[in-house]
Amino acid sequence: MINKVFVSHATADVALAKLVVNFLKEAIGVPDANIFCSSLPGHSIPLMEDFNEHIRNQIEQPAIVIALLTPSYLESHFCLMELGAAWSRAHKTLAVVTSTVSFDAVTRTLGLKQAWRIDDHTKLFEFKRAFKDLELESRSSATWEGKAAEWRKRLPTVLRGLPSAKLVEKVKLDTAVAEAEELKRTFHEEGRTAKMQIARLEEDNAALQQKLANKEEGRPRVLIVEPEKLIALDLRQMLERARYDVVGVATTKQDAMIAALIEKPDIVLTETELEDGSSGIDLVNALYPLMDCFAIFVTAYPERLLKEGRPQPVDLVTKPFSPDEVLTKVLGATQFVLQRRTRTEP
Structure with a gap:
C-alpha cells in the first residue's frame, strides 16, 4: 500500500507547510517517512538527487496530494505544474486555500473538487x-x-506572515485603471472649473480697476436702461469709445433703481417702455429726488413723454438714432450736470 503524502506548496509559504506537516505527524499520526515536503529537512530531496527528477518520482503515485493554495502558490509556475501533474494522474488531491484565495482558483485548476478553507x-x-x-x-x-487546540492558536500568526500576491488580477487591475481614469477626468474638470473661476475673478478685478481709474479721471458715469439687448450693446460700445464710463445696463425699472443707487450715474439713458412693462418715465421721476443726474430718453415712443408727463430736465433721442446724435445729447447733458454742480458747490 502506498502511504506517501505529497505536500505541494510554494517556497515562500514554508512556515505554513511546516505547520501542516507537524500537524500531520503529531495530531493525525502520519509517519515521518511517509511525508514529502520539499522545503522541510527530513522530508525533502536527499543530497545529490536531481531536483526535477526526484519531484517527478514523488508525485507519480502518492496516496494523497495536499495543495496549499496561497497567492504565492498561484503565481508559481512550478507549483502549478505539480498541481497539473496531480490532476492528470487523477490523484486524490486535497486543495487547502487561505482566505486571500478565491474558491474559483480550485475550480480553474482541479475542477469541482471540494476544498478546505x-x-x-x-x-x-x-x-x-x-x-x-x-x-x-x-x-x-x-x-x-x-494538537487541534494548538493548531487553532498558531494558525492565525502563520497566515498573517504569508506574503501577499505580487501579481494583480486583471479584474482588479481594470478596476484600478478605471478609477485612475475617473480621478484624472475629475481633476481635469475641477482644474478647468478653477481656471474659469480664476478668469472670471481676473475679469471682475480688471473691471473694478477700470472703474476706479475712470472715477479718478473724472469720466462721466452713464447708466443705460434699455430692454433691447442689441441696442443696449450698441449704446455701450458707442459711449465707451467716446471715453464715457458705462456703470451698468438694466432692462427694468427695479434693476435700474438698484444700479443707480449703487453706482450714482451722472447720466441715465432710458427707453420709455421697459422690459417688464415698467416705465422709464416713472424711473426718472423716482431718481431725480434721490440723486443729481440727467436723463436722456432714447425711445421709439416719444409721444409717451407728452401723454405721461415729461420730467425736467430731460432730453430726447428718437429711435432709430445716429451715434452723433446720441453723443451730442450726452455731451450736452454732461455739461449741464457739471455746471449745475459748480453752481451748488459752496
Whole structure:
C-alpha cells in the first residue's frame, strides 16, 4: 500500500507547510517517512538527487496530494505544474486555500473538487478523516484535542506572515485603471472649473480697476436702461469709445433703481417702455429726488413723454438714432450736470 503524502506548496509559504506537516505527524499520526515536503529537512530531496527528477518520482503515485493554495502558490509556475501533474494522474488531491484565495482558483485548476478553507476549524476533523485509509501511528483523543487546540492558536500568526500576491488580477487591475481614469477626468474638470473661476475673478478685478481709474479721471458715469439687448450693446460700445464710463445696463425699472443707487450715474439713458412693462418715465421721476443726474430718453415712443408727463430736465433721442446724435445729447447733458454742480458747490 502506498502511504506517501505529497505536500505541494510554494517556497515562500514554508512556515505554513511546516505547520501542516507537524500537524500531520503529531495530531493525525502520519509517519515521518511517509511525508514529502520539499522545503522541510527530513522530508525533502536527499543530497545529490536531481531536483526535477526526484519531484517527478514523488508525485507519480502518492496516496494523497495536499495543495496549499496561497497567492504565492498561484503565481508559481512550478507549483502549478505539480498541481497539473496531480490532476492528470487523477490523484486524490486535497486543495487547502487561505482566505486571500478565491474558491474559483480550485475550480480553474482541479475542477469541482471540494476544498478546505484552512481557517475553517469546523472542518478540522474532516481533514483528519481524509487520511483514514493510510497506515497511521496511533494517537489518543487527548493528543488529538491538544494538537487541534494548538493548531487553532498558531494558525492565525502563520497566515498573517504569508506574503501577499505580487501579481494583480486583471479584474482588479481594470478596476484600478478605471478609477485612475475617473480621478484624472475629475481633476481635469475641477482644474478647468478653477481656471474659469480664476478668469472670471481676473475679469471682475480688471473691471473694478477700470472703474476706479475712470472715477479718478473724472469720466462721466452713464447708466443705460434699455430692454433691447442689441441696442443696449450698441449704446455701450458707442459711449465707451467716446471715453464715457458705462456703470451698468438694466432692462427694468427695479434693476435700474438698484444700479443707480449703487453706482450714482451722472447720466441715465432710458427707453420709455421697459422690459417688464415698467416705465422709464416713472424711473426718472423716482431718481431725480434721490440723486443729481440727467436723463436722456432714447425711445421709439416719444409721444409717451407728452401723454405721461415729461420730467425736467430731460432730453430726447428718437429711435432709430445716429451715434452723433446720441453723443451730442450726452455731451450736452454732461455739461449741464457739471455746471449745475459748480453752481451748488459752496
